[in-house]
Amino acid sequence: MKALQVIESAYRCTIEEQDDPAIWITHAMKGAGGEFGVLLRGNAVNYAVQGQDASGLIFGGREQTHPPQIDNDIRSLMDKGIDVYFIKEDANDRGIGTDALISGVKPVSRGKLPEIFADYDQIWHW
16 A cells, blocks of 8 residues: 655644654654655645754743754655655745755646546545
8 A cells, every 4th residue: 555645734743742743654654664655735845945943942931952853854754765745836835946945855736636646545634
C-alpha cells in the first residue's frame, strides 16, 4: 500500500512536541517499510521554506528549548526517498517564491492533483 499524506494544518503541536505529528509518523512508518508521499497545501506549504528559525520562542515564562525545525524534517523525508510536493498556487498566495523553498520539493498545480492522487492507494488528510 502506498499512501499520500496531505498536510494542510501547519505547525500543529510544534509548541509542545517540537515536530509535526504527520511528518513524524511518516518518518516512523517509512522506517517500518511503508511507502509514502507528502503533499503540502494551504498554510503547510510554509514547511518547505528553507532556513526556518523558531529559536527564542517563549510563551509566558516558558521557553521552548527544542524549537521545531520543520524544514530539516522535510529534507530528511526526501533523503529517505519520500516525494514531497507542494501546491504552487498556495505558495504563490502566501508570497513564497520557489527560491525560498528546499531544493527537491516538487511543485504541483491544483488542477493536476487528480494525477498525483492516482499514484497512491490511499490519501490521508491532516
